[in-house]
Amino acid sequence: MFKSLFRPARIERDLSFIGADMHSHMLPGLDDGAVTMEESLGFFRLMQDWGYQKCIATPHIFKGVHNNSPETILAVYEKVKAALQEADLRIQLEAAAEYMVDESFMELLQQQQPLLTIGGKYVLIEMSYAAPSPFIESAVFQLNIQGYKPILAHPERYGFYHFNFPQYERLLEMGCVFQVNLLSLSGYYGPEVKKTALKLIRAGKVQLIGTDLHHYNHADAIKQFTVTREFYEITRNMQLLNSSLL
Numbered sequence: 001m002f003k004s005l006f007r008p009a010r011i012e013r014d015l016s017f018i019g020a021d022m023h024s025h026m027l028p029g030l031d032d033g034a035v036t037m038e039e040s041l042g043f044f045r046l047m048q049d050w051g052y053q054k055c056i057a058t059p060h061i062f063k064g065v066h067n068n069s070p071e072t073i074l075a076v077y078e079k080v081k082a083a084l085q086e087a088d089l090r091i092q093l094e095a096a097a098e099y100m101v102d103e104s105f106m107e108l109l110q111q112q113q114p115l116l117t118i119g120g121k122y123v124l125i126e127m128s129y130a131a132p133s134p135f136i137e138s139a140v141f142q143l144n145i146q147g148y149k150p151i152l153a154h155p156e157r158y159g160f161y162h163f164n165f166p167q168y169e170r171l172l173e174m175g176c177v178f179q180v181n182l183l184s185l186s187g188y189y190g191p192e193v194k195k196t197a198l199k200l201i202r203a204g205k206v207q208l209i210g211t212d213l214h215h216y217n218h219a220d221a222i223k224q225f226t227v228t229r230e231f232y233e234i235t236r237n238m239q240l241l242n243s244s245l246l
């Protein structure tokens, strides 16, 4: 009895069971994530300390907002890789992208432009939080036809789907993989997002977990949440694909 009374509320952080993070904005100066190389290296050091062995950085490709391309991303990736080595950080770095599903993404698909992938086949896609993309189903369909496997980033953050569970099911049936944000589980984006993330996880519909780390507020929230029992209880029974990306 005394043991449970005095059980510490906080436990040791160890994210090594995740292995590879596959969603973050840690390459400097490319989007709304890390700004400087110094900041970027600080994030990589943190992730290494938390237990991650690999970080697959995914800058936004969103025409008119974050005008990235494989060229802009890979150029910065090479610089960061060299800087990691110089700073003696051993965390492995790879670069992919988070594609906004809009007209210009549909053009890339139509022209069969090579896309930046995670693990050679996965393509991370997102939508606006304001309204569902009219192109989402056709993007998922096209990606599959072209031999890619679409990952829908943070499905739990699309409020317009919260009361439309059949739409989640439909995207999964069409061949989408769902990736939940670690931050959503912490309650960082509010109770509704957390509730939906848990509902998706408990229904066995989530195969990937990502930090979606943009800045220090995110890092602080992840730090705090990953020393709680709740985090490990939620993730304990998940069949995660993250470590297959190592």
Ligand SMILES: [Fe+2]
Pocket: 023, 024, 025, 098, 153, 212
């Ligand atoms: Fe993101």
